[in-house]
Amino acid sequence: MDGELFARERTEVAPGAVHLPDWLGPRRQRELLEACRAWARPPAGLRTVHTPGGGTMTARQVCLGRHWYPYGYAPTAVDGDGAPVKPMPAWLAELGRRAVTDAYGTPPPAAEAYDIALVNFYGADSRMGMHRDAEERSPAPVVSLSLGDACLFRFGNTASRGRPYRDVELRSGDLFVFGGPSRLAYHGVPKVLPGTAPPALGLTGRLNVTLRVGGPGA
Numbered sequence: 001m002d003g004e005l006f007a008r009e010r011t012e013v014a015p016g017a018v019h020l021p022d023w024l025g026p027r028r029q030r031e032l033l034e035a036c037r038a039w040a041r042p043p044a045g046l047r048t049v050h051t052p053g054g055g056t057m058t059a060r061q062v063c064l065g066r067h068w069y070p071y072g073y074a075p076t077a078v079d080g081d082g083a084p085v086k087p088m089p090a091w092l093a094e095l096g097r098r099a100v101t102d103a104y105g106t107p108p109p110a111a112e113a114y115d116i117a118l119v120n121f122y123g124a125d126s127r128m129g130m131h132r133d134a135e136e137r138s139p140a141p142v143v144s145l146s147l148g149d150a151c152l153f154r155f156g157n158t159a160s161r162g163r164p165y166r167d168v169e170l171r172s173g174d175l176f177v178f179g180g181p182s183r184l185a186y187h188g189v190p191k192v193l194p195g196t197a198p199p200a201l202g203l204t205g206r207l208n209v210t211l212r213v214g215g216p217g218a
Helices: 026-039 090-104
Strands: 011-014 017-020 060-064 067-069 072-074 116-122 128-131 142-148 150-155 166-170 175-178 187-193 206-212
Touching: 011 166, 017 090, 026 060, 026 142, 026 206, 060 067, 090 142, 090 175, 090 206, 150 206
Parallel strands: none
Antiparallel strands: 011 017, 017 175, 060 116, 067 072, 116 206, 128 187, 142 175, 142 206, 150 166, 150 187
């Protein structure tokens, strides 16, 4: 996946939280979508996530590098088919480093190697409640890439799930990076906007690819 990365504008939503619209060009979006479709196939493919309290996440998920479950990581799909998790591709890890560089203007430390990816698929009625990405042992920024339908992304504060928060519309190709003082901010997706995906992409629904650095013992 070479070339075709754009950064036409940059918006700091909160300290350390940066939105870059249209960061992935059309070709890059198609390539990432095809990769997501391959990752979604068994073994350790797309699955429905169940929470410890008996709830079910409406967004379905597949993981790379390490398998995320509420609320930890494992090398195998512990709440799926038990198969080993697919590896994190080197090109995707490098894409994460490039995203941080473009968001902050400087490259991340060499030790911050992106080794985990969570791919969430949202249907028209899918939601994601306010939560923090707190299972990682590394403070490295989280990189979020959007494909398909746009969504309303709610980015909040580090103290609670309530206000203050800011709503941002994320469209296909957008990049959102949050780290530093916003690394543990609550965030969620209260609404997907059906029918807003680029027609040429051939995707109904929304895909969100989040890249993380697990850190020692993750």
